[in-house]
Amino acid sequence: MTRRPISRRRIGRLALAAGAALTAAGCSPLVLLNAAVSSQGWLSTTGVRYGAGPRRRLDVYRPRGVGPFSVVVWFYGGGWDSGERGGYEFVGVALARQGFVTVIPDYTLSPDGRYPEFLEDGAAAVAWTLEHIAEHGGDPARLALMGHSAGAYNAAMLAYDRRWLGAAGVPADAVKAFVGLSGPYEIFPYTVAITRTVFGHVQDDGVEPMTHVEPGAPPALLIHGGDDGTVDPRNAPTLAEALRRVGTRAEVVTLPDAGHVKPLLALSPPLEDAAVLRPVVAFLESVLGPTAPR
Structure with missing residues (x-):
């Protein structure tokens, strides 16, 4: 019997139906979304080691062309206890097609590690990128x-929080911009089981990014679903307010009726949504400069 390929429309319906499951599972491998990725317009290099240890590998997605292109280092979610870089090919491809070289690293997950090990991994990945x-x-x-x-x-x-990149030898001004989708920036005191597991050995609000905001901090674009039942939508304006107090540009985009995974799914080919992709590209180009011709 001959198997017919799954259409993009079918993939889109299946991915939407899986939205609640993705939320509960913490963004498990997104096979359906990767299956819809076309091979046109991008190149990749996968499995690159950026340091010692089983989780210190990364994938690079780049536009076709000579560049030089602006660079995005992407960190996937999963509640600090799940996730794998290969599940996010669709993100690397989506950004590469917009003209950004995209780096997607793995990092230490619970229970093998806890705060701040994943930040040390992330800092090492940024150092490798530079x-x-x-x-x-x-x-x-x-x-x-x-x-x-x-x-x-x-x-x-x-x-x-300049401690982590500084310890990895990254200059303080190396990061020019930050884009956060559905981010939990207020986590202390710990009201969720996974935060108690991952952060519970640190009993102060120094685990929150807004406590480290200083003048000259990178500008931010914060996108959040207005109906996010996993991370309170108030996290985005709270971080934005902290940034604005020190004179840093901070934009907040709230997606009405969108849940926790909508901003992520909006980057995928079958569910691509200009309400997310357009402000991301516009913000990055306004800070980093226009993307190079492809």
Whole structure:
């Protein structure tokens, strides 16, 4: 019997139906969304080691063309206890097609590690990016950090708590912008079981990115679903207010009636939504400069 390929429309319906399950599972591998990715317009290099340890590998997605292109380091979510870089090919491809070289690292997950090990991993991935991204057509002088859910937290901490990148030898001004999708920026005191497991050994609000915001902090775009039942939508304006107090540009985009995974699913080919992709690209280009011709 001949098997017919799954249509993009069918993939889109299945992915939407899986939305609640993805929320409960913390963004498990998104096979359906990756299945809809076309091979046109991008190149990839996968499984690159960025440091010692079983989780310190990353994938690079780049536009076709000579560049140099702006660079985004993407951190996936999963509640700090699940996730794998290969599940987010669709994110790397979506951003590469918009003209950004995209780096997606794995990082230490619970129960094998806890705060701040995943931030140390993320800092090492950023250091690798600055050193090597020109080999992949990227411009290390135009670097942004971006993430979804727990990954948005990781990216925000790297952007605003200078301890982690500094310890990895990354210059204080290396990160030019931060984009957070559905990010939990207020986590202390710990009211969720996974935060008690991952952060419970630290009993102060220094685990929150807004406590480290200083003048000269990178500008931010914060996108959040107005109907997010996993991370309170108030997290975005709270971080934005902290940034604005020190004179840093901070934009908040609220998606009415959208849940926790909608901003992530909006980057996928079958569910691509201009309400997310357009402000992301516009913000990054306004900070990093126009993308290079492809």
